[in-house]
Every structure is written in structure tokens, then in C-alpha cells.
Amino acid sequence: MPGLGHDSGSSSSLRRVPKQGRSRDRIDEILKVSMHLIGEKGIDAVTMKEIAALSGGPIASVYQYFPNKSAIIAMLYDRYVEQTRVIISKSISNIASAADALDATDTMFDVYYNNLRQNPSTQDLLNAIQADKNLADRDIEETRYQSDNFYDATEQFIPEQMRDAYRRTLFLMFHMASATLRLALMVSEKEGEVLVSQFKAVVRAQASYYFEGKFPASM
Known part of the structure; x- marks a missing residue:
């Protein structure tokens, strides 16, 4: 948490650390969609393909940052x-x-x-x-x-x-x-x-x- 002097390691789950605003926005959208799907269907029913489709990009754009669903959950x-x-x-x-x-x-x-x-x-x-x-x-x-x-x-x-x-x-x-x-x-x-x-x-x-x-x- 900011101000508590401890790094929660929010980039540790990423395959590739974003350097541009567009990349950070893409990650935010992937996480937003993932959280929505988790609430709607449960963790087990959510797939990387579905996350990619609903977040507005090809599945490669998800794997570019997250190697698997566990990495998304970790972030x-x-x-x-x-x-x-x-x-x-x-x-x-x-x-x-x-x-x-x-x-x-x-x-x-x-x-x-x-x-x-x-x-x-x-x-x-x-x-x-x-x-x-x-x-x-x-x-x-x-x-x-x-x-x-x-x-x-x-x-x-x-x-x-x-x-x-x-x-x-x-x-x-x-x-x-x-x-x-x-x-x-x-x-x-x-x-x-x-x-x-x-x-x-x-x-x-x-x-x-x-x-x-x-x-x-x-x-």
C-alpha cells in the first residue's frame, strides 16, 4: 500500500512490464474483464480466450502480459x-x-x-x-x-x-x-x-x- 513502506509486488505476476500508457490501459482492461467474469461465472469457468474476447483484443495480447490465468489472479x-x-x-x-x-x-x-x-x-x-x-x-x-x-x-x-x-x-x-x-x-x-x-x-x-x-x- 502506498505510504506503508512495503512493495506488494503488483508487477511480479506480469510476463512483460508495461512502459507505455496504452500497455497499462490494456492490462487494466484485462483485469477489469477478468474480475467481472469471476463474479459472473466463478474462477474455474473463466478462460483466457474469453478474457481476451471481452477485453477487446486477440488472445495473444493477453498472453503477452500474463502467462496463464493464475498470473491474472495473482495480480x-x-x-x-x-x-x-x-x-x-x-x-x-x-x-x-x-x-x-x-x-x-x-x-x-x-x-x-x-x-x-x-x-x-x-x-x-x-x-x-x-x-x-x-x-x-x-x-x-x-x-x-x-x-x-x-x-x-x-x-x-x-x-x-x-x-x-x-x-x-x-x-x-x-x-x-x-x-x-x-x-x-x-x-x-x-x-x-x-x-x-x-x-x-x-x-x-x-x-x-x-x-x-x-x-x-x-x-
């Missing part, structure tokens, strides 16, 4: 990571107190959940990521990176003797957040809202323990 994942990091960056940028940190956990999760609700094809992308070992491993490291960023922004509010446990808890909660969101998007919107609300209460209770030294009286 879509890179862009998903960039968007997620922006959400986290904005959520933690104004943290100046433990109370701010508590509120940030709610805000961050709400924004992320609403973005996914509005872009249902992302659900299929997330499932594809978990089904690919290399991408799943990258996703774990990305989760660690994001939780570490939240830790760095909030460790000052945590007693020193509790900081190691706090870091581990953040990593676990960030990982569970992704799983909760995937589940919430698979059930009805009404049930999804209930699951999201319950998960936020659990996160807030854990955060309160570290920030305030006690769990809330009620959840």
Missing part, C-alpha cells in the same frame, strides 16, 4: 492488497489514544465489509486465493504485515509486559477477520450483519483487555 490479488492497505492506513492514521484505537477496530472492519458487499466478485477471488498454496502463503504474510502495522500504531498504549501477547492476538484477529468476512458474504445479508456485529464485539473485548486492562462488563 488481482496484488490490487486487492493495495486496496486493503489503504483502508488500514486511513483507519490508523489518526490514532492518538487507546479510545481511538478501539474505535479504529470497528471502523476498519466496517469499511472493509461494506467494500466487499458492494463488490461480490471479490468473494470468488478470495476463495481462489485460499485454494492456491502460493497465494495462500502470501496472504498469511500479508495478514502479518497488516497486523504489525496496527501494532506499531498502538503499542504505546499497551503495558510493556503485555506487548508480545498483544502482537500475537492482533495477528490472530486479523486472520479471523478475513475468515469472518468470507463467511458473512456466503450467508444472507441479514445473517451476515449479525456475524459481523458479533465478531466486532469479540475484537473490541480483546482490545479492551489490552488497552484498559479488563474485559467489557457486557458484550
Whole structure:
């Protein structure tokens, strides 16, 4: 994500790195069409030939940049990571107190959940990521990176003797957040809202323990 000092490697999946605006536009169109097809048909049903046809060019123009469908999915994942990091960056940028940190956990999760609700094809992308070992491993490291960023922004509010446990808890909660969101998007919107609300209460209770030294009286 821009400004967080870490390169998500968005060009690493490309066979050929674009140098001209027209080439970058072509890649953007390929990715846009791919994401649309993923949401419409699912990952497995999408073909390189179909991507080429709907993105307005010969299939050779797709293979020119992407060696296979997995490379397209990998780059879509890179862009998903960039968007997620922006959400986290904005959520933690104004943290100046433990109370701010508590509120940030709610805000961050709400924004992320609403973005996914509005872009249902992302659900299929997330499932594809978990089904690919290399991408799943990258996703774990990305989760660690994001939780570490939240830790760095909030460790000052945590007693020193509790900081190691706090870091581990953040990593676990960030990982569970992704799983909760995937589940919430698979059930009805009404049930999804209930699951999201319950998960936020659990996160807030854990955060309160570290920030305030006690769990809330009620959840």
C-alpha cells in the first residue's frame, strides 16, 4: 500500500512490464474483464480466450502480459492488497489514544465489509486465493504485515509486559477477520450483519483487555 513502506509486488505476476500508457490501459482492461467474469461465472469457468474476447483484443495480447490465468489472479490479488492497505492506513492514521484505537477496530472492519458487499466478485477471488498454496502463503504474510502495522500504531498504549501477547492476538484477529468476512458474504445479508456485529464485539473485548486492562462488563 502506498505510504506503508512495503512493495506488494503488483508487477511480479506480469510476463512483460508495461512502459507505455496504452500497455497499462490494456492490462487494466484485462483485469477489469477478468474480475467481472469471476463474479459472473466463478474462477474455474473463466478462460483466457474469453478474457481476451471481452477485453477487446486477440488472445495473444493477453498472453503477452500474463502467462496463464493464475498470473491474472495473482495480480488481482496484488490490487486487492493495495486496496486493503489503504483502508488500514486511513483507519490508523489518526490514532492518538487507546479510545481511538478501539474505535479504529470497528471502523476498519466496517469499511472493509461494506467494500466487499458492494463488490461480490471479490468473494470468488478470495476463495481462489485460499485454494492456491502460493497465494495462500502470501496472504498469511500479508495478514502479518497488516497486523504489525496496527501494532506499531498502538503499542504505546499497551503495558510493556503485555506487548508480545498483544502482537500475537492482533495477528490472530486479523486472520479471523478475513475468515469472518468470507463467511458473512456466503450467508444472507441479514445473517451476515449479525456475524459481523458479533465478531466486532469479540475484537473490541480483546482490545479492551489490552488497552484498559479488563474485559467489557457486557458484550
